[in-house]
Amino acid sequence: MVRLDRIGKRYGRGPWVLRDVSLTVAPGEVVVASGGNGAGKSTLLRIAAGLTRPTSGRVDRPASVGYVPERFPPDVRLSARGYLRHLAAVRGVPARWDLVEALGFVGDPDAPMTTLSKGNTQKVALAQALAARDLLVLDEPWSGLDAAAGAVLADLVTAGGVAALLTDHHGHDLPGAREFPLGAARGGVVIELDRVGGRFDDVRSLDGVLAARAVGGGARVEVEPAFSDLVLAEALRLGCSVRSVRS
Numbered sequence: 001m002v003r004l005d006r007i008g009k010r011y012g013r014g015p016w017v018l019r020d021v022s023l024t025v026a027p028g029e030v031v032v033a034s035g036g037n038g039a040g041k042s043t044l045l046r047i048a049a050g051l052t053r054p055t056s057g058r059v060d061r062p063a064s065v066g067y068v069p070e071r072f073p074p075d076v077r078l079s080a081r082g083y084l085r086h087l088a089a090v091r092g093v094p095a096r097w098d099l100v101e102a103l104g105f106v107g108d109p110d111a112p113m114t115t116l117s118k119g120n121t122q123k124v125a126l127a128q129a130l131a132a133r134d135l136l137v138l139d140e141p142w143s144g145l146d147a148a149a150g151a152v153l154a155d156l157v158t159a160g161g162v163a164a165l166l167t168d169h170h171g172h173d174l175p176g177a178r179e180f181p182l183g184a185a186r187g188g189v190v191i192e193l194d195r196v197g198g199r200f201d202d203v204r205s206l207d208g209v210l211a212a213r214a215v216g217g218g219a220r221v222e223v224e225p226a227f228s229d230l231v232l233a234e235a236l237r238l239g240c241s242v243r244s245v246r247s
């Protein structure tokens with residue numbers, strides 16, 4: 001499990017990005033950090049993974065942590081197989097090429113990573129992280145994945161039994177996942193919708209939507225308070241029904 005206790009973070013003398021944030025993610029639990037752009041989600045994940053030091057507060061993290069950054073470093077010269085082997089050796093975990101295959105990798109495993117497509121690069125990055133034994137920290141892990149790989153990833157994250165902390169701008173449906181709102185989303189209005197179905201992307205892209213998550217056939221949407229009437233009206237116009245509104 002990972003425990004963040006009253007974490008604060010500011011970069012240099014800049015404003016506080018995180019203040020007094022406490023979060024525990026237990027084994028088998030999936031937590032999705034949510035909030036608008038700049039709310040501090042990636043910062044929180046980097047702190048949880050041990051890549052950024054908090055300015056205040058304390059972090060207890062387990063030994064075996066897998067991390068996927070929002071953007072894959074562009075200068076990795078290794079092949080896909082070489083990269084996986086290298087990171088597995090560094091982290092003391094097995095090199096799980098089977099996970100790369102499960103995600104539907106297409107390409108030459110021995111070609112340089114720089115020649116792979118974005119989605120196939122992401123599959124290799126995910127596979128090295130998913131080999132971790134205790135904690136997964138995944139920043140926008142669906143980025144670049146096709147629908148089939150995205151569904152496999154959702155299964156791997158929820159069935160793994162390890163603690164998982166992630167971000168997901170696209171609001172994938174992850175059964176049992178808990179949301180952890182940050183920044184502006186804390187003051188947002190939460191609207192729960194039914195009968196969203198295939199119109200999820202239309203709802204998510206409405207003006208004023210800070211975060212949106214598919215839940216079954218519906219959605220949970222966090223909205224800037226000034227836009228809540230507009231979002232409600234547009235959601236109804238799209239054919240959704242409103243289950244609840246909370247501010």
Ligand SMILES: Nc1ncnc2c1ncn2[C@@H]1O[C@H](COP(=O)(O)OP(=O)(O)OP(=O)(O)O)[C@@H](O)[C@H]1O
Pocket residue numbers: 011014017035036037038039040041042043044
């Ligand atoms: N290395 C850095 N140096 C200075 N400021 C930074 C650094 N990294 C992040 N920040 C600032 O911290 C704030 C939070 O950034 P962060 O990337 O954690 O937000 P986020 O919620 O992940 O945003 P997004 O949804 O846009 O990815 C932003 O104002 C950002 O400019």
